[in-house]
Amino acid sequence: VLNVDFDITKSTLTVTTTEFLVVENKALGYRLKYMLDHFEYNSRTHIIYYSGHPFFEELKASPAKKKKYISAREIAYHGSSQHFFRSLYAGKSKEEGFIINKMLKIPNPNRYPEYVINSTLEKIRTLPGKTGVRITAGKIDTALLNFWTKQQEMPRTIDKFSRGEVLPDTLVHYFDDNLKYLSYTDALIIQYTKEKESLAYSKTGFWIFRPLDVPENEISVANLTSPGVRFYENGGIHDSRSLLYEGFWAYEKVADMVPMDYVPLPHSNQ
Known part of the structure; x- marks a missing residue:
C-alpha cells in the first residue's frame, strides 16, 4: 500500500x-x-x-x-556516483577516470543591479498622488514596464564552468574510522572520461551545458545542501539529502542501481 x-x-x-x-x-x-x-x-x-x-x-x-x-x-556501475565516491575514498578518482572541476556562480552580465531594477519599476508604477500629477506624465509605458519586469525575473547569477582541475586531496578529509568527509564551496562538476554521453541522454532535460572544447564525457554536478557530505568506503552516502545532483547522476535512477557491495571486473574500467 x-x-x-x-x-x-x-x-x-x-x-x-x-x-x-x-x-x-x-x-x-x-x-x-x-x-x-x-x-x-x-x-x-x-x-x-x-x-x-x-x-x-x-x-x-x-x-x-x-x-x-x-x-x-x-556499464551501470562505472561512472556512477557510487563508483566516484568509492574511488574518492580510495584516493584513486583520477586513476578511475574522474576529473573534478567547479561550477562557479557569477553575476549575470545581462541583468541590471537589483537597486536599479527596483527603483525603475517603482517610478514606472507610481500612481498619481493627491495633486493628480504622475511622476511620469501620461500612461504607463507598458513596453518599458515589460522590459524591467523581465529584468527582475532574470536569474541574478549564471553558472560558469571553471577550467581549473580540483585536486581530491583538497576536498576529502577523515571524519572517523568508517567515514570520510567532503566539503566545498560552489558546486562540483564531475567528468567521467571513460564513457561518452549517449545520444538518448543528450536529448533529455538533464544535459549539462559545457564549453564547446570540453569533450562529450558524462558530466554530473554535485551541489551541497548541507555544510558537508559524509561517505563510506563502498561509495554509500551517510545522508543522501546532503547532496543534490544535476546532469548524468540525476538522470540515473533505480534501473541503474547495483548493490553497494558490487565488485567490478578487474581492469574493466580501463
Whole structure:
C-alpha cells in the first residue's frame, strides 16, 4: 500500500510505504526489493528525492544471459556516483577516470543591479498622488514596464564552468574510522572520461551545458545542501539529502542501481 499525499501549497508530492516495492530489472538481472522510506517530488522545482533500503536477488539466467547481465552491470556501475565516491575514498578518482572541476556562480552580465531594477519599476508604477500629477506624465509605458519586469525575473547569477582541475586531496578529509568527509564551496562538476554521453541522454532535460572544447564525457554536478557530505568506503552516502545532483547522476535512477557491495571486473574500467 502506497501512502500518497500532495501539498498544493508547496507543490510537493510525497509517497511512503511500509511494504517492499518489488522491481524486476531484466536489464541488469536483479529482482530488487526496495523498502521505500520516503519519496518526494516538487513540481515547481522538478527536484526528485527518494531514500530507502534496497535488497538485491539474482534472476535465474542461462550462461549467455548471465554474460549480458554482467556487461550491463559494468556499464551501470562505472561512472556512477557510487563508483566516484568509492574511488574518492580510495584516493584513486583520477586513476578511475574522474576529473573534478567547479561550477562557479557569477553575476549575470545581462541583468541590471537589483537597486536599479527596483527603483525603475517603482517610478514606472507610481500612481498619481493627491495633486493628480504622475511622476511620469501620461500612461504607463507598458513596453518599458515589460522590459524591467523581465529584468527582475532574470536569474541574478549564471553558472560558469571553471577550467581549473580540483585536486581530491583538497576536498576529502577523515571524519572517523568508517567515514570520510567532503566539503566545498560552489558546486562540483564531475567528468567521467571513460564513457561518452549517449545520444538518448543528450536529448533529455538533464544535459549539462559545457564549453564547446570540453569533450562529450558524462558530466554530473554535485551541489551541497548541507555544510558537508559524509561517505563510506563502498561509495554509500551517510545522508543522501546532503547532496543534490544535476546532469548524468540525476538522470540515473533505480534501473541503474547495483548493490553497494558490487565488485567490478578487474581492469574493466580501463
